[in-house]
Amino acid sequence: MASNGSSVLKMPEIKFTKLFINGSFVDSISGKTFETRDPRTGEVIAKVAEGDKQDVDLAVKAAREAFDYGKWPRKSGFARGRIMMKLADLIDEHQEELAILESLDSGKLFHHNKIMDIPGAANSVRYYAGAADKIHGETMKCSGEFQGYTLKEPIGVVGHIIPWNFPSIMFFAKVAPALAAGCTMIVKPAEQTPLTALYYANLAKEAGIPDGVLNVITGFGSTAGAALCSHMNVDAISFTGSTEVGRLIMEASARSNLKPVSLELGGKSPLIIFNDADVNMAINVAMQAIFFNKGEICIAGSRVFVHEGIYDEFIKKITESLKDWVVGDPFDSNVNQGPQVDKKQFEKILRYIEYGKRDGATLLTGGKPCGKNGYFIEPTIFTDVKEDMMIARDEIFGPVMSLMKFKTIEEVIEKANNTIYGLAAGIITNDLNIANRVSRSIRAGIIWINCYTAFDRDCPYGGYKMSGFGRDLGLHALEKYLQEKTVITPIYGSPWL
Structure with a gap:
């Protein structure tokens, strides 16, 4: 074992432990909390609000209204990108505090968090901010006397379920492209590592992301996660985690509204x-x-x-x-x-x-x-x-x-x-x-x-076989947060006119 070098760092106050719904931090309806622990010692770091189905219902309602009637999906891609750039700058400003929280909650190396994970999260936001005004459809020359074109539109309300091994990286691997596409969303972080997700929710509000666009429900997969996956008003699910849970998510989608599911699952590489x-x-x-x-x-x-x-x-x-x-x-x-x-x-x-x-x-x-x-x-x-x-x-x-x-x-x-x-x-x-x-x-x-773990935000990432389907990272990640609509009009002089 190494000597303890943590004494040179000032441990931050745990500021955010409640659910984040419609732009506000709130207690769970049940009033329940759960403990998040420091893996160095097993001691409790904080008690965090335990969301369940009722809380998910509130978060989905907020996201649904923000999508159906709010400004975010209707803003230009350029306008969304500017707000996302501000969010990235705020992440940079709070880099050390976020890196400490990530290490406290997950046991990840602090110096890796500070030089890799937290800057990587900020730069993922910047990457997709730059893509937000470059989402285009196609114009097609039809074989008949028609003109056709496609529109790429945000898919709607998205549920993101993220793992505990890379809490910040995976938060923005999913949230950033969904924001760029114009979606609204509910994030369910892993119960082992909820602290940075709640912190990012606060930074998103400070950056100017409208209320209801980004909601965070902390809790357990069997309750909060299951409610999110089976919800009729959630339009898509993006999940990273185990193959066993991936199966359950697909089943929940099939039993509810057949929402599309993107799964990045296990590996034995x-x-x-x-x-x-x-x-x-x-x-x-x-x-x-x-x-x-x-x-x-x-x-x-x-x-x-x-x-x-x-x-x-x-x-x-x-x-x-x-x-x-x-x-x-x-x-x-x-x-x-x-x-x-x-x-x-x-x-x-x-x-x-x-x-x-x-x-x-x-x-x-x-x-x-x-x-x-x-x-x-x-x-x-x-x-x-x-x-x-x-x-x-x-x-x-x-x-x-x-x-x-x-x-x-x-x-x-x-x-x-x-x-x-x-x-x-x-x-x-x-x-x-x-x-x-x-x-x-x-x-x-x-x-x-001749290398390994060489990730780049420009390179798509996902699996074959029981490692799942769909891709995170790269411009490919935008596709799972977009619907493609075809519009056809007759050409003047055609028998339709």
């Missing part, structure tokens, strides 16, 4: 390392792929396939590299890995480590909790992993790497695709032909070559 790779570079990429954000990332490269020609060298060197890996307080700048988000996730990861031992995998390193308090787990590597083992099949969502050996390209392509998921994959090779062949053969939504 392969990282393939060929024998021409620089082993030291490959180790750095492999560690980034699985241990970044303490393994709590959907695209985690948890299945690492290493060519038999360099397998032994890889094992030796990665074991040495992990000796310098520091697990500890996320406010300490020397730390590489903070605590898991909560006790439930902490215990789930430890269960999977035990499954790996039980099924006959060899524990190379790690595998234990560390520290007396909080939810810290050592970075863990298993060797001698077989494809049918639970640690190789299931998404663990923690710092657990499964190492496997391969001999041929054909073999590793087959093994890499032998999963229900298809979110991401990594390839490490200096051979362009291998890179091209394998990247075209892997069934996944994003492929990284």
